[in-house]
Amino acid sequence: MKWIVDTQQKMTKALYQELRYFQLFYELGTPTAFLPSREYVITTLDNELLLLEKTLHTMSGKEVAKILTQVSENRESHFIPELAKGIEWGEFQLVDSENIISDILQDAPSVYKRFMQFLTLYKQTIFNPYWEEKHIDRVLLSEIEAASQAMHNFGFSTFINQLQIERIKFQDNQLVILKPFEEQIRFTNADALLFAPSYFTYPHLFAEKFAKGLFITYDCLNRQHKKIDTAQLSKIFFALSDPVRIDIVSYLYEEKNTTQALAQILSYTPSNISKQLKLLKIAGLVVGEKQGKFVFYTPTPLLAKVLPSFKDMVSTEARDS
Numbered sequence: 001m002k003w004i005v006d007t008q009q010k011m012t013k014a015l016y017q018e019l020r021y022f023q024l025f026y027e028l029g030t031p032t033a034f035l036p037s038r039e040y041v042i043t044t045l046d047n048e049l050l051l052l053e054k055t056l057h058t059m060s061g062k063e064v065a066k067i068l069t070q071v072s073e074n075r076e077s078h079f080i081p082e083l084a085k086g087i088e089w090g091e092f093q094l095v096d097s098e099n100i101i102s103d104i105l106q107d108a109p110s111v112y113k114r115f116m117q118f119l120t121l122y123k124q125t126i127f128n129p130y131w132e133e134k135h136i137d138r139v140l141l142s143e144i145e146a147a148s149q150a151m152h153n154f155g156f157s158t159f160i161n162q163l164q165i166e167r168i169k170f171q172d173n174q175l176v177i178l179k180p181f182e183e184q185i186r187f188t189n190a191d192a193l194l195f196a197p198s199y200f201t202y203p204h205l206f207a208e209k210f211a212k213g214l215f216i217t218y219d220c221l222n223r224q225h226k227k228i229d230t231a232q233l234s235k236i237f238f239a240l241s242d243p244v245r246i247d248i249v250s251y252l253y254e255e256k257n258t259t260q261a262l263a264q265i266l267s268y269t270p271s272n273i274s275k276q277l278k279l280l281k282i283a284g285l286v287v288g289e290k291q292g293k294f295v296f297y298t299p300t301p302l303l304a305k306v307l308p309s310f311k312d313m314v315s316t317e318a319r320d321s
Helices: 002-010 013-021 045-057 061-078 081-085 098-133 136-154 156-162 221-225 230-239 243-254 259-266 270-282 302-306 316-320
Strands: 168-171 174-177 192-198 205-210 213-219 286-291 294-299
Touching: 002 098, 013 098, 045 098, 061 098, 098 136, 136 156, 136 192, 136 294, 136 302, 156 168, 230 270, 230 302, 243 259, 243 270, 243 286, 243 294, 259 270, 259 294, 270 286
Parallel strands: 192 213
Antiparallel strands: 168 174, 205 213, 286 294
């Protein structure tokens, strides 16, 4: 809400008019045709905008108008009134899309040019100052690292659940997304599921189909804002107060391992390693998973949240010596 108030104070009347005019491009989610970076590696927003501009100019006015018309019709027919009772939908109204669609059919290049000018001005006036003030690049990179770690160590279903977003969950071998449009999507092994963490997304989850699968934009602040109580922090710092336990977590970051394997690596008895692992489990820093006759341990995302630079902080030379 604070961001909304601050932004409204910076918005000129002309910029706000443009925001409303192009609302169909982003209202309740952005059609993936206007997200060309889903198929390319883009490292800056400037490059993203350049790619978007090139992509638009490869599309005819009829093609873009068809996409926006379909988007408008879907939203009109699929919107579920019951969800409008929630606070986030309380004042929601679908935008009148006739003007922009007719303008695109008459002179698409002019609308594209106007759109890029609007995005550039919005970026300079609103987006850039907030991006720098809140260090959003760090927030996103931290989220990507934590999400990747969770996916690698614990698998897809755990990754979904630890996002801590009420509107998306893994249930009965199905990915369930609670949105105002009722729809079932079936995936094949060839389909892609792309996740994009966002600092700005409201109401915290968007899901859009594209040719190769599903594009999900989710709010990454839930994990950032979830506080760790002092009792838990005390356990974490106690668990990390011993060099052996630090070494254990460091090795587990590189590869999941058993008690016996860690004992050989660190030249300690299995019983000693077992005691250290117990303290790390109590602190929530590692978790064990039984595979056949063995229990393999892996680190949880908690350490990355408390100490994002843990891996860089631990000296390999000192550890090996």
